[in-house]
Amino acid sequence: MFDTVESDHTLRSFEQLAISISSSFSALAADECSERLPDALAAIGAAFGADECTLIAYRGGGDAVVTGSWAADPHQPCTSADLAHLEWLLHRVARNAVAVVTPSSGVPASAAEDHRHDAARTGIVERVAVPVVLGTRVCFAMMIGARRRHLEWNEAAARRLRLVGEIVGGGLERALRSDPVPACPREAAPARVTHPAGDASGIIGTSPAIQVALERLNQVAPLDVTVLLCGETGTGKELFARALHERSRRRQRPFICVNCAALPPTLIESELFGHERGAFTGATAQRQGRFELADGGTIFLDEIGDLALELQAKMLRALQQGEFERVGSSKAVRVDVRVVAATHVNLEQAVAEGQFRADLFYRLNVFPIALPSLRERRGDIRELVWAFINRRQRELGRHVTTVPPQVMNALMGYDWPGNVRELENVIERALICTPDGTLRLDFPLDHPRAGATDETLDAIQREYIQKVLRECGGRINGAGNAAVRLGMHPNTLRFRIKKLGVVVPSRDDAAARALRTPPAVTTPDTP
DSSP states (O other): OOOOOOHHHHHHHHHHHHHHHHHHTTTTOOGGHHHHHHHHHHHHHHHOOSSEEOOOOEEEEEEEEEEEEEOOSSSSOOGGGGGGGGGHHHHHHHHHHHEEEESSOOOOOHHHHHHHHHHHHOOOOOEEEEEEEEEEEEEEEEEEHHHHHHHHHHHHHHHHHHHHHHHHHHHHHHHHHOSOOHHHHHHOSSSEEOOOOOOOOOOOOHHHHHHHHHHHHHHHTTTTEEEEEOOOTTHHHHHHHHHHHHHHHTSOOOOOEEEEEESHHHHHHHHHHHHHTSSTTTOOOOOOOOOHTTTTTTEEEEEEGGOOHHHHHHHHHHHHHHHOOBTTTEEEEEEOEEEEEEEESSSHHHHHHHHHHHHHHHTTEEEEEEEEOOOGGGGHHHHHHHHHHHHHHTTTTTEEEEEEBHHHHHHHHSSOOHHHHHHHHHHHHHTOOOOSSOOOOOOOSSSOOOOOOOHHHHHHHHHHHHHHHHTTTOOOOTTTSSHHHTTOOHHHHHHHHHHHHOOOOHHHHHHHHHHHHOOOOOOOOOO
16 A cells, blocks of 8 residues: 555555546546446555455434445445444544544454454455544545455545545535535445534643643634744644634535645645646636635644645645635635644744745734643643543543552653643553553653753653654654654654654564563563
């Protein structure tokens, strides 16, 4: 599928696939759904090296049904009846999380048993599903499966599967809204999935640092001005962007997310501004871009600091004048959108270094909101811990009633370089390792603590990152590797490696060290 370091050929192939599907689904009529969807799913399945590719829709009330499915010959595609054995996967995706189910994956016992039944019936031994978010909720799940081969899964692959899922799901939603009679196949016997409850924003915390950010959010939310969210990776920038939209006069209109760092440079202009038929190879139909889809609503430009210089001028015009041209057209398209941008990059420094346009920075920096790191709001950790326990334990088959003082003290004292996202990952791993009602950590959090000097924190972070990299054989990307274990985006980890002067071990060094290291002695768990 996709290696950790992707080749230019792989990226070009995916770009062509995304462009082709985008062209096919950009102006889809309702009566074309059943014709176009199977071909698109077949192309997606083949691109990901899968034996099955399925689009699952979440209906109102929590029902999950198969909208369309493809399977490699001579096998039958997935049906809604098959979803009865995928309850854990469906619940996880409904919570906007990637779900991976394999014979060796750490899923709850009940989910593992369901997976064995599913594999015995269908022959699918591995399944991976990603959420497809349209507007503010999970509307679809894009799921791929393998029969006898091993799916090479990593974060880049998840982003790409999400992207094609959004293209297909968005096209279907637009088509079906124009026709009251659904033309795509909708099967009986839906599976029941309950969407997570909670307040409109999901922002947790009462510490002074988070309250300052929330006060600024409440000040600017009702106003039609551009907002720039600044903060480290994992501090909840998308949550704040959604809260800004939900508390604005545009809340009944679309909320469109664009991750400027996730899209390939050759694809992002078409994604942002759309394209005309014949604009390039594979552009077989006119396609609306994300700005057009957000007309009347809010567009969230995540990681705006990673936007290529050649696109910054077009972005500036879109923000200043509310107009742009589709790729392959000289006709201006006007839209009315509210812009919320976010970055973990110091944009003032990027401007000084010539990596970011000064005029675009000043246009974005109308009302900045600084999101505090978790180490600046340690008083919120206890509440966050229990929120994540309550959010995750049911789907993991756990019932935690106690967090021991030594565990909570360790969580309160840790420096959290990956912030709230890292904390959530640690709690999820702890739940997996907790067989009873008392929470257990799966590794000691005895590293950076409050009160340490910046120099000491850097030294401790450097040592800890090097330790994790050694244990992962120098691998940054991929399930179970360093970025996942540290709860960081791989690009953030690479930035920290460079900033801290971390020595990344080669895979040969890691293999030789493993041969020299004696087997660990197993000891009973302690609370």
